[in-house]
Amino acid sequence: MTAATLAPPTAKFRDPQVTAKGERRAAVALGALSTLWFNTGTLCNLTCANCYIESSPRNDALVYISAAEVREYLDEIARDALPVEEVGFTGGEPFMNPDMLAMLADTLQRGFQALVLTNAMRPMMRHKDALAALNAAHPGQLTIRVSLDHYGAALHDLERGRGTFETTMQGMAWLAAEGFRINVAGRAAFGHEPEAALRQGYALLFAERGLPLDAADPVALMLFPEMDPAAEVPEITESCWGILGKSPDSVMCSSSRMVVRRRGAEHAVVLACTLLAYDPQFELGATLAEASRPVPLNHPHCAKFCVLGGAACSR
Template structure:
């Protein structure tokens, strides 16, 4: 009973762990990546989607160009030069303003990392035409990162639905044929080693004719599996030394994400890409407000994905 009670008390107090230790936190180190979440609507519903995207989930509504511009203005005011702007969802190519948002980001000189499933929304004629035009003008600053849940069709389709592996492969091949810089975001199956996963993705990359080195950890990103309801260890201030991990390497030290909740009057900023549904990680409606205070690592995914998993969504 005591063990159960301890588990139930984990990740509750923002400053103290269930064992009474001081919770780890992360100070702001300066902007590296600003993420734009274009909304949680998606053309598919993945079994383990961390943000619960689906054809019916509009808890996060589509961002408009008007939502995005004030945050880009704030970056300009920093006078620190070009930043990485990441675009995620949902499926970004369902967002009506996606091409206009991409154009605005690139016209200001930033680099662009677009996360997509490379399926039907991206392959619509209007979107393809717009992407080709953007790639012709700004191709050296655009990376299209395509999510593939596994390098084999059975495991990928089990997560994303029958036929999704083949359709995503068609999208990846189209991107490669048209000269886009392409990366893959995959998950490492729990039954295989990282070397085995990279070997499997390497065979897929070769089959699709992609210019990706499977050993390149930025071009083939393998994310740790996150399971809702999991109970990893809580991160304390002592963990940085014990694990030999620098808090400055955590996403929330240099990244923020812009979202707009359904019914909200304006877009707001969250601490990272993973925690859009946790109100304590919604930090303000400007970048300035969202970077004033340390981020308390009071969520299981802070441990699983970032501190213990060593992962980051940025390039």
């Protein structure tokens, strides 16, 4: 079947196979599963102004995943000899999940690299003794990525609430003093500054606070594009790869998946990526084997964040 024989849908991002113009939509095959994410639950200690997953102290659309459920997926990795190198934990705020330390310990004991996304505030600090012990027992395996929207307190607090900047900086100071590997996640368009200016601002902050972070390193400081679902973005067709000079292998869903537990669901499910937790078309199955099928890029985030923005949530 050719693109010319396909009837175009009535609007963008409606048909997983065809764009609004009737062209074949790009899809991304899973090459090798190198990163497996677990969403620990959407509950968070903060209500941010622009949270892509709408986390808050009241949103439990994704409930706390359990250590037993995580263990099942880690067992599947071992049983099927999957090439997973890194296990990531995101939320919500992961350290609000009562099983977080158990899940992290299981991950590290199995030899995986572990990545935890956190605001480094009170939920993390409540576990500081156990967390420090895990880091000491597994040197070089654990990375804590801290959300710091801007290098200035005013803009960061505008997004996350008054006083959150200093509280997060205190958490980062503790992580640095304990020898943790730290990364920072910032926002590329926050304050409408060019990337070079943003990185310079973060560099000055890190130097002032004595934090061992290289702001020029795109992994140590990841600047994520904004995700506005109302923004006009192009659909990605099969021909776009050549036009853009990009490969499907550069997109997150070519190498990662995310596990979530929905409120009221009987079991956890595997999603195509970390960004599309609420769109049912990106729910791929209950097991990693079921979730190994290709992912049509049928969402604005696929275009703006991943293909055009070039962002990736893992290393």
